[in-house]
Amino acid sequence: MSILQNILLVTILAGVVSVLIAASFSLGLLSKMVDNMVSVSVGILLATALLHSLPEAFSFPDTKPQILFGTLLAGLLGFFLLEKIALLRHSHHHEGDGHEHHHGHDAEVAGRSGWMILVGDGLHNFVDGVLIAAAFMANYEVGIFTAIAIIAHEIPQEIGDFMVLLNAGFSKGRALLYNLLCGLSAVLGGVLAYFFLEKAHAMMPYLLVIASSSFIYIAVSDLIPQMHRRPHWAESLRQTVLIACGVGFVLLLSQAS
Structure with a gap:
């Protein structure tokens, strides 16, 4: 097969396999314990952002820390503004909670509530596609091992994403569908990198930082206040232990990959 065919095949597999493995955990036993898994999601999202994505972004040559930190700040403020104008609002009222909402208000809000995490996930998967393409253009074996490593580190993040979506009121089917679509953004990243590798490579640290801002914002502004x-x-002790479990899960799979 040609390099482009390899990139297409492997990015499709990488985008889908990690989601399906995460779904096997999240949509099975774990979906019955959504409230308990909120704490694990906090650990997973924060560890993915602070111990994986951001260090990777800062490791790129010729990147200025001030600009990356500025991008992180802009990302956090951007998600705040999006939430504020109710485009991507992430709230958890309950009908009959004493607030005067119209009938169906909460179902309507829940339908929008997971979009921030999906934006971050889509950007993160796009970067993964660029990494896979760059590896295949260097060497076939490097491309295969890069894809395996990406699938390994994507699994805990996807589990965290599923937990956020289920907690936000998404059905199991919608959570799976939207995560699969986000996973396929790796294909877009791979194809664009094949044709425009230099430009795509230059964008990667900033896309990683914006994706990280999504994970941090969701964890800090929405999930932790619930806790x-x-x-x-x-x-509180149980929540702390579960957050540590989420962090440990990311670290474990990062070491394995």
């Missing part, structure tokens, strides 16, 4: 609604000592 604070249960302030008992026993609950």
